[in-house]
Amino acid sequence: MKQFKLFWHKPGGVIGAVMLLVVLFAAIFAPWISPYDPYERVQVEADDILAPPDSEHLLGRDDAGKDVWSQLIHGARVSLLVGFTASFVSMFIGTTVGLIAGYFGGKLDNFLMRIVDFLLVIPDLPLALVIIAVWGRGLWKVILVISLLGWTYTARLVRSQTLSIKERQFILRARAIGANHRRIIINHVLPMVLPLIMAQAVLDISASILAEASLSFLGLGDPTLITWGNMLNFAFERAVSRQAWWFLLPPGFAILWVTLALILIGTSLEEIVNPRIKSHHLFNASRMVSLILPVPPSAEAVKEEP
Amino acid sequence: MLEVRDLSIDYLSNGEPLHAVENVSFKLERGRSLALVGESGCGKTTTMLSLLRLLPAEGRIVSGQILYDGVDLLQLSEREMRRYRWNGIAIVFQGAMNALNPVRKIGDQIAEAVQLHDRLDNREARQRVGELMEMVGIAPERARQYPHQFSGGMRQRAMIAMSLACNPDILIADEPTTALDVMIQAQILDLLQKLQSQLGLSIVLVTHDLGVVAELCDDVLVMYAGKVAEYGDVDTIFNNPAHPYTRRLLEAFPDVDSPTSTLASIPGYPPPLDKLPVGCRFEPRCYRKSELCAAVSPDVLEIKPRHFVACHHAED
Numbered sequence: 173m174k175q176f177k178l179f180w181h182k183p184g185g186v187i188g189a190v191m192l193l194v195v196l197f198a199a200i201f202a203p204w205i206s207p208y209d210p211y212e213r214v215q216v217e218a219d220d221i222l223a224p225p226d227s228e229h230l231l232g233r234d235d236a237g238k239d240v241w242s243q244l245i246h247g248a249r250v251s252l253l254v255g256f257t258a259s260f261v262s263m264f265i266g267t268t269v270g271l272i273a274g275y276f277g278g279k280l281d282n283f284l285m286r287i288v289d290f291l292l293v294i295p296d297l298p299l300a301l302v303i304i305a306v307w308g309r310g311l312w313k314v315i316l317v318i319s320l321l322g323w324t325y326t327a328r329l330v331r332s333q334t335l336s337i338k339e340r341q342f343i344l345r346a347r348a349i350g351a352n353h354r355r356i357i358i359n360h361v362l363p364m365v366l367p368l369i370m371a372q373a374v375l376d377i378s379a380s381i382l383a384e385a386s387l388s389f390l391g392l393g394d395p396t397l398i399t400w401g402n403m404l405n406f407a408f409e410r411a412v413s414r415q416a417w418w419f420l421l422p423p424g425f426a427i428l429w430v431t432l433a434l435i436l437i438g439t440s441l442e443e444i445v446n447p448r449i450k451s452h453h454l455f456n457a458s459r460m461v462s463l464i465l466p467v468p469p470s471a472e473a474v475k476e477e478p
Numbered sequence: 479m480l481e482v483r484d485l486s487i488d489y490l491s492n493g494e495p496l497h498a499v500e501n502v503s504f505k506l507e508r509g510r511s512l513a514l515v516g517e518s519g520c521g522k523t524t525t526m527l528s529l530l531r532l533l534p535a536e537g538r539i540v541s542g543q544i545l546y547d548g549v550d551l552l553q554l555s556e557r558e559m560r561r562y563r564w565n566g567i568a569i570v571f572q573g574a575m576n577a578l579n580p581v582r583k584i585g586d587q588i589a590e591a592v593q594l595h596d597r598l599d600n601r602e603a604r605q606r607v608g609e610l611m612e613m614v615g616i617a618p619e620r621a622r623q624y625p626h627q628f629s630g631g632m633r634q635r636a637m638i639a640m641s642l643a644c645n646p647d648i649l650i651a652d653e654p655t656t657a658l659d660v661m662i663q664a665q666i667l668d669l670l671q672k673l674q675s676q677l678g679l680s681i682v683l684v685t686h687d688l689g690v691v692a693e694l695c696d697d698v699l700v701m702y703a704g705k706v707a708e709y710g711d712v713d714t715i716f717n718n719p720a721h722p723y724t725r726r727l728l729e730a731f732p733d734v735d736s737p738t739s740t741l742a743s744i745p746g747y748p749p750p751l752d753k754l755p756v757g758c759r760f761e762p763r764c765y766r767k768s769e770l771c772a773a774v775s776p777d778v779l780e781i782k783p784r785h786f787v788a789c790h791h792a793e794d
Contacts, residue, residue: 341576348530349591349640350563359590363581 176367178444188436195430199248206242210398214238222416232418234403235410243398244422250399251430254315255381261319262380263326263373267365270330271357275338285331288324296321297386304392311394318383326372333365371441378434385427400426479680480506480529480567480648485542487524487533489751496751498524498537499704501778504697506648511674511681513691513712515727516701517748522684523572525701526650529682530567531559546648565595568646572653572684574633578625584636585611585621591643610639614669631662638669642677649674652684667694688731692716700724703748703759706778710785720781720792723760758790766791 179185198205207230216237225232231240273284291299300317307313337343338361346356387393388401395402400423407420485502488495499521506512514522527533529544531551544551546566551559571577579587588610589603598606608618614635625633634654641649651670655663671694674681683695691698691712698715700708700723708721719725729742746763755761761771770790778788 341571341573342579344532345569345571345577346579346590347532348563348569350560350565350594351590352560355594359582360579363579 182440184436185440188433191433198245199252202245206245208239208242210243246398247400251381254384255377258315258318258380259376262322266323266326270327274331274334291324318380337364367445371445375438378431479508481545483543486540488538490536509678510696512697513695514684520701521704565644567648568641569650570641570654572656574637588640595644614639648680650682708787714785720787721789
C-alpha cells in the first residue's frame with residue numbers, strides 16, 4: 173500500500189481530495205453550520221416564496237420559503253451516505269462474484285458472467301425505475317437498487333485480474349502447502365486485486381451519487397428527505413418557470429462538485445495502480461522504434477542535413 | 479517410504495489425451511535422495527506435481543499408485559490429501575520469485591504453512607518462522623520484508639525455509655538452483671545437503687545438472703519423453719550406464735579430468751507428445767537402434783539388482 177503515498181504528488185488527486193473534504197465537512201457538521209434547519213416548518217409570507225438571494229439567505233429561498241443554502245448543506249449528507257454505502261455494497265458483490273468466477277472458472281464462471289451480461293445489457297435507469305415502482309420508495313431501497321445495478325463492472329474487472337493471478341506459481345505453492353480454495357482466494361488473490369478495487373471504488377461512489385440524484389430528480393427518491401436530487405426535482409417543477417435560478421443551479425453544481433472531486437481522486441489512484449494509463453510507450457511516437465507511418469523529421473533535423 | 483508404481487499421466491489437449499508420463503516407477507527410502515534427470519519437457523515436473531496431486535486442470539493421472547507409508551495418495555479425498563501436502567511432502571519450486579506472493583511479507587507466507595497444519599497462535603508461529611529462517615541462514619528480522627527486498631538466493635532460501643515449516647518427510651526440489659549464479663547454486667545445494675542430514679529428509683531433486691546429482695544424490699532416475707530410461711544408484715548410473723540416452727547425457731557433460739575434450743551433443747529433439755514413436759521413444763536419436771527398437775517399445779528390466787533399464791540393447 174506504500175504506492176498510495178504517490179497520491180500526494182498528483183495535483184488532480186490533491187485538488188479532488190480537498191474538494192471532497194469540504195463536502196464531507198459540510199455533511200458531518202450540517203446541523204451546526206447551516207444557518208437554518210431546513211426540516212423545520214416555517215411561517216411564510218408571499219414575499220418569502222422563491223425570494224432571491226440576500227444577506228440573510230445567501231442562496232435565496234425555495235418555493236416553500238425555506239433557505240436554499242441550508243438545504244444544500246443537508247443534501248450533502250444524503251448524497252454521501254448513498255454514494256458510500258451503495259458503492260461499498262456493490263464493490264463487495266462485484267469483488268466476490270469476480271473472484272469466484274475468475275478463480276473457479278468453468279460453468280460457474282459462465283453462469284455468473286451471463287448474469288453480469290444480462291445486467292449490463294439492460295439500461296440501468298429504466299430497470300431502477302421498474303424495481304422502485306415495484307418495491308416502493310425509500311432511502312434504503314434506493315441504496316439497494318443502486319448497488320444491485322452497480323456491481324457488474326467491478327465483477328468483470330476483478331474476474332479478469334483473477335484469471336491471470338490464479339495461474340501464477342505462488343497460487344500453486346499455496347495449494348501445495350495444503351491451503352483450501354477459500355484461503356487462497358482471501359490470502360493470495362484478494363491482496364493482488366485490492367489496489368485496483370480501491371481505485372474503482374472511488375469512481376463508483378461518484379456513479380452512485382449521480383444515480384441517486386437521477387432517481388430523486390425523477391421523483392423516485394425518498395420525498396421526505398432533503399437531497400440534491402429532490403431539490404433539483406422541486407426546482408425543475410416549480411422554480412424554473414419563475415426564473416428562480418438560485419434554487420435550480422446550486423444543487424446541480426453541488427453534484428458536479430462532488431462527482432468531479434471523486435473522479436479526480438479515482439483517476440489519480442488508477443494512474444498509481446496502473447501507471448500505463450498515463451503514459452504508454454505506444455503513445456509516445458518519438459520514442460518508438462518502428463511505426464507503421466514514419467515520423468516526419470523535425471524542422472531542425474531537416475536543416476542540419478546538407 | 480514413498481513408492482510410485484506404474485504412474486501414467488495424460489494431458490488433455492483439445493480433447494485428445496497426450497501421454498506425458500507413462501509407467502514411471504521408483505522408490506524413495508527415508509533419508510535418501512533421488513535425482514530425476516532428463517531434458518526439458520520429459521515429464522519431470524509433471525511427475526513431481528502428481529505426487530502432491532497438483533496437476534493442472536488438463537492433467538489426469540490415468541493409472542498407477544503413489545504409496546506414501548503404505549497409503550495410496552491417489553485414493554484420498556481432496557480434504558485428506560490436503561493434510562499430506564506440506565506435512566508429508568513439501569516442494570520447492572523452480573524460480574522462487576514466482577513462488578512467493580509479491581504483495582505479502584515473507585514471514586507471513588512462511589507462517590501460513592505453520593498455521594494451516596499445526597494450528598499455532600500468532601506468537602508461536604512467529605517464533606517458528608524465526609527458527610526456520612535461522613535454519614536457512616536468514617536473519618529472522620527480515621521476516622517483515624517483502625519478496626522484492628530479497629536477493630534471488632535469499633528468496634530460494636526463504637522457499638526452503640517455508641518447505642521445512644511442517645517438518646515434512648519428503649522434500650521435492652524442482653530445479654532449485656535455476657536462475658541462480660554458480661556461487662549461490664553451491665550455497666543452496668550445501669544447505670539442502672546440510673538440512674537433509676540434520677532433519678533426516680528424503681529429497682527428490684529434479685535437475686539438469688549432472689554434477690549436482692553426483693554430489694548430492696543416492697539414486698538416479700533418468701527420464702526420456704515421459705518414460706523411465708534408466709534407474710539405479712548413482713555409482714551405477716555414472717560408471718556403468720546401460721541406456722544409450724544416459725551415456726550420451728553423461729558425455730554431454732564436461733569432465734574435470736579431461737577439460738580439453740570436446741563435449742558430445744545428442745542430435746535431434748525429444749519427440750513431441752502428439753507424435754510419439756511406436757517403438758522406443760529414443761530410437762530416432764539413438765546410435766544403437768535396430769529394427770526391433772523402431773517396432774517395439776522396450777520394457778523396463780532389472781538387468782542387475784537395483785539397476786533398471788529400458789533398452790533392447792542394454793546387455794550388449
